[in-house]
Amino acid sequence: MQAQEYRLTWSHMLRATDTRDPLAVAGRIRSDYLAMFASGDPLFIPRVFGWAMDCFNGRFPGYQPNDARYHDLEHTLQGALCLSALLRGRSEAGEQPAVEQAQFELAILAILFHDAGYLKRLDDTTGTGAKYTATHVQRSCDFAAAFLQSKGYGAAAIQSVQNMIRCTGLGANTAAIPFQSNAERVCGFALGTADLLGQMAAPDYVDKLPVLYEEFVEAGRFMGKPGAEGFTSVEDLMRKTPGFWDKYVLPKISSDFRGLFRFLARPAPGGVNEYLGHIEANLNRIRQLVGTPTQAR
Numbered sequence: 001m002q003a004q005e006y007r008l009t010w011s012h013m014l015r016a017t018d019t020r021d022p023l024a025v026a027g028r029i030r031s032d033y034l035a036m037f038a039s040g041d042p043l044f045i046p047r048v049f050g051w052a053m054d055c056f057n058g059r060f061p062g063y064q065p066n067d068a069r070y071h072d073l074e075h076t077l078q079g080a081l082c083l084s085a086l087l088r089g090r091s092e093a094g095e096q097p098a099v100e101q102a103q104f105e106l107a108i109l110a111i112l113f114h115d116a117g118y119l120k121r122l123d124d125t126t127g128t129g130a131k132y133t134a135t136h137v138q139r140s141c142d143f144a145a146a147f148l149q150s151k152g153y154g155a156a157a158i159q160s161v162q163n164m165i166r167c168t169g170l171g172a173n174t175a176a177i178p179f180q181s182n183a184e185r186v187c188g189f190a191l192g193t194a195d196l197l198g199q200m201a202a203p204d205y206v207d208k209l210p211v212l213y214e215e216f217v218e219a220g221r222f223m224g225k226p227g228a229e230g231f232t233s234v235e236d237l238m239r240k241t242p243g244f245w246d247k248y249v250l251p252k253i254s255s256d257f258r259g260l261f262r263f264l265a266r267p268a269p270g271g272v273n274e275y276l277g278h279i280e281a282n283l284n285r286i287r288q289l290v291g292t293p294t295q296a297r
């Protein structure tokens with residue numbers, strides 16, 4: 001696949017954002033940030049988004065542009081929009097412990113680099129970054145450490161970003177992550193929530209499942225397996241997706257991540273949660289496509 005400059009195609013569900021323009025996505029998150037922190041640095045969000053764009057577009061020394069077709073920049077920014085909305089909703093609800101400005105900034109860095117492990121080095125000429133699916137979380141932690149160190153971040157800040165990234169692993173044992181504070185734990189759980197909900201609520205989620213399946217196939221072959229582990233076909237992946245939501249995602253965000261998805265509701269935490277509504281619409285579409293009964297909630 002030929003690497004391309006990335007533009008976004010997803011409209012933020014809580015407030016209209018022209019996500020065809022990455023600057024508009026950064027602007028939406030900057031608005032959340034400054035609403036939460038009146039004395040915040042107005043250049044912080046544009047600066048770190050610039051860093052992420054550079055990395056995904058092959059402008060970080062030693063690395064190629066991202067060529068994973070599902071875990072691309074759009075996927076990352078879906079999660080970033082969701083994370084920002086969640087943390088703002090939690091802040092406006094007055095939940096404790098409060099997430100301070102510095103911790104929010106590290107959370108944004110963590111979501112922007114949580115899938116940097118899919119990036120390939122310049123001398124890596126076979127396949128796409130999708131082959132690193134099984135190891136991408138640790139690779140993302142390693143990349144984030146090297147990148148943030150180059151930007152002058154210290155050991156404690158880097159560990160905080162890595163701890164939050166570790167919350168995105170499907171098999172992550174959150175109880176074993178060495179969080180340095182309760183607020184850092186909140187941000188990690190918020191990031192894990194946003195990574196799951198941001199992608200599953202996207203309008204093109206169902207249409208991109210064949211692309212996700214191909215990533216799984218490539219990852220399986222790279223690990224010496226005949227195909228996508230756990231799935232025999234795109235249809236099999238689609239058929240199992242509602243169960244993935246019911247048996248893994250919903251328990252994960254409700255229990256391990258302590259129900260932080262409630263703060264995506266407007267008003268938070270007891271209002272209408274458009275993320276959950278869009279996910280249910282996607283799951284019902286999948287059920288119709290694969291011939292299983294539509295469920296109402």
